[in-house]
Amino acid sequence: DAGVIQSPRHEVTEMGQEVTLRCKPISGHDYLFWYRQTMMRGLELLIYFNNNVPIDDSGMPEDRFSAKMPNASFSNLKIQPSEPRDSAVYFCASSQAPGAGGDTQYFGPGTRLTVL
Amino acid sequence: AQSVTQLDSQVPVFEEAPVELRCNYSSSVSVYLFWYVQYPNQGLQLLLKYLSGSTLVESINGFEAEFNKSQTSFHLRKPSVHISDTAEYFCAVSLYSGNTPLVFGKGTRLSVIA
Numbered sequence: 001d002a003g004v005i006q007s008p009r010h011e012v013t014e015m016g017q018e019v020t021l022r023c024k025p026i027s028g029h030d031y032l033f034w035y036r037q038t039m040m041r042g043l044e045l046l047i048y049f050n051n052n053v054p055i056d057d058s059g060m061p062e063d064r065f066s067a068k069m070p071n072a073s074f075s076n077l078k079i080q081p082s083e084p085r086d087s088a089v090y091f092c093a094s095s096q097a098p099g100a101g102g103d104t105q106y107f108g109p110g111t112r113l114t115v116l
Numbered sequence: 117a118q119s120v121t122q123l124d125s126q127v128p129v130f131e132e133a134p135v136e137l138r139c140n141y142s143s144s145v146s147v148y149l150f151w152y153v154q155y156p157n158q159g160l161q162l163l164l165k166y167l168s169g170s171t172l173v174e175s176i177n178g179f180e181a182e183f184n185k186s187q188t189s190f191h192l193r194k195p196s197v198h199i200s201d202t203a204e205y206f207c208a209v210s211l212y213s214g215n216t217p218l219v220f221g222k223g224t225r226l227s228v229i230a
């Protein structure tokens with residue numbers, strides 16, 4: 001398997017622009033997580049899905065952030081409008097269901113977002 | 117709520133020397149414990165995990181960690197480090213294995229010096 005795939009790997013945009021980050025989980029994984037990594041706050045959960053349904057979005061900073069999982073193979077995270085404080089590395093991770101040995105989250109390479 | 121404290125933000129060590137990266141956690145319920153490693157410009161890779169059973173867990177590349185419930189610790193050790201071990205190491209906890217969100221420590225940057 002190719003692992004968790006994220007695109008783009010790097011994104012540079014200007015304040016006020018819409019940003020879309022994409023994630024393809026490992027095939028057969030039922031859980032998908034979005035994390036954000038910053039120097040100040042470290043790694044934090046933004047939102048996670050089970051079978052394409054959002055379970056906990058309490059980590060989403062504000063209404064400017066939204067995430068969807070239209071099918072088992074794809075999720076996107078949108079920021080509209082973007083602000084400089086959104087600059088961070090965004091990671092996607094996926095895992096299997098508990099009964100299928102789902103005791104490990106597998107991380108993608110991340111998207112480094114810079115908002116000027 | 118759970119929290120994780122990694123006591124050292126940076127640890128420099130000479131090649132072939134032993135190293136210990138410290139991790140303490142706080143939780144009112146039982147948790148599962150993980151160490152992830154992040155090499156430069158890469159995602160996180162699982163190094164080892166404690167779910168249940170033996171409190172000493174080992175990875176394939178020589179690292180080990182011991183779960184100590186009374187001290188709420190999960191320190192990571194390696195008896196002899198290599199240059200290739202230079203990376204950032206994250207300790208994390210979750211309520212239920214891999215299907216609930218991980219709560220991470222701030223990370224420890226291990227620098228191995230030749």
